[in-house]
Amino acid sequence: MVIKILITIFVAFAVSRVYLRYRDKSFGIFALVFWSLIWGIVLFFAWLPRSSDTIARVLGVGRGVEALLAIAVVGLFYAVFRLYVKLEWIEHEITTFVRKVALQKKHK
Amino acid sequence: MNVAVVIPAFNEGKVIRDVLRELSTTGYRLIVVDDASEDGTAVVAREFTSDVLEHLINRGQGAALKTGIQYALQTGADIIVTYDADGQHRVEDIKSLVRPIEAGECEVTLGSRYLTELSTQRVPFMRKVLHRLAVAYTNVTTGLHLTDTHNGLRAFTAKAAQRIQFQQDRMAHASEILEEIARKHITFKEVPVTVRYTEYSLAKGQHVGDFVKILFKIFINKLK
Numbered sequence: 001m002v003i004k005i006l007i008t009i010f011v012a013f014a015v016s017r018v019y020l021r022y023r024d025k026s027f028g029i030f031a032l033v034f035w036s037l038i039w040g041i042v043l044f045f046a047w048l049p050r051s052s053d054t055i056a057r058v059l060g061v062g063r064g065v066e067a068l069l070a071i072a073v074v075g076l077f078y079a080v081f082r083l084y085v086k087l088e089w090i091e092h093e094i095t096t097f098v099r100k101v102a103l104q105k106k107h108k
Numbered sequence: 109m110n111v112a113v114v115i116p117a118f119n120e121g122k123v124i125r126d127v128l129r130e131l132s133t134t135g136y137r138l139i140v141v142d143d144a145s146e147d148g149t150a151v152v153a154r155e156f157t158s159d160v161l162e163h164l165i166n167r168g169q170g171a172a173l174k175t176g177i178q179y180a181l182q183t184g185a186d187i188i189v190t191y192d193a194d195g196q197h198r199v200e201d202i203k204s205l206v207r208p209i210e211a212g213e214c215e216v217t218l219g220s221r222y223l224t225e226l227s228t229q230r231v232p233f234m235r236k237v238l239h240r241l242a243v244a245y246t247n248v249t250t251g252l253h254l255t256d257t258h259n260g261l262r263a264f265t266a267k268a269a270q271r272i273q274f275q276q277d278r279m280a281h282a283s284e285i286l287e288e289i290a291r292k293h294i295t296f297k298e299v300p301v302t303v304r305y306t307e308y309s310l311a312k313g314q315h316v317g318d319f320v321k322i323l324f325k326i327f328i329n330k331l332k
Contacts, residue, residue, distance in 0.1 A: 102161045
């Protein structure tokens with residue numbers, strides 16, 4: 001029961017952060033719905049853990065918890081990959097800016 | 109023909125004076141891109157050329173090279189040579205790279221340390237192993253038949269330099285340039301060059317970890 005309450009508090013905190021980011025326009029409506037859905041699913045399985053057994057049967061893995069873990073690992077891997085791509089893009093933008101400054105300074 | 113030699117440099121204060129003094133004897137235009145050095149590399153470079161560009165923050169050799177190439181193109185270069193600042197190249201090899209381009213034989217020349225037995229013997233064993241692996245990987249993925257892949261000594265026509273669009277800021281740019289040459293069917297020729305391995309250039313050069321990083325970068329880039 002304690003873990004369920006802890007997860008609920010954590011989810012409430014996470015959703016509030018998502019909403020705040022939506023309100024200050026850092027997140028669009030898609031990101032708000034997507035992350036709310038993800039945290040909603042976490043809350044759902046926290047309170048009804050046995051329902052994950054159905055997913056486990058569909059995926060062909062042993063128990064519900066294992067299915068959730070497998071999905072979580074894949075999800076995390078994808079999230080890290082997206083972060084890496086984003087980071088690369090930011091690095092690229094910085095380089096473009098540094099190059100622009102170097103060239104402008106030379107042409108002055 | 110207007111030949112510009114682009115020299116990306118990061119903290120090369122110890123050797124850049126000798127490198128630029130040697131290069132000055134060629135009569136080619138020298139473009140130094142100081143990649144935010146903290147040892148006065150740019151100050152030394154200005155003694156030899158007025159074409160010194162400065163990155164505000166360190167962005168890597170590939171990024172510095174691209175800045176230098178863009179500047180060379182903007183200032184009317186017909187042929188662009190890339191040259192490392194750590195003293196590993198010989199100025200006499202530049203002529204060998206420029207000649208086939210001037211003769212219209214190809215659009216790009218790539219320096220290769222493995223085309224002559226004499227130069228092969230100077231490559232440290234571990235480097236040779238890493239280079240062989242890099243060559244095998246590049247040849248398989250690009251379909252090119254190369255003997256050397258990470259040699260900083262190359263020459264391009266202005267048109268080829270415009271067509272080759274590399275995005276990698278750090279060491280992986282060398283592989284990306286070759287991929288671009290293959291993808292865009294740019295004519296090229298490998299030219300024998302000699303690499304001078306000194307304690308300094310060996311310490312500055314690539315190590316096993318760098319090759320792993322380069323492979324990882326290339327792999328991730330393909331996933332994007």
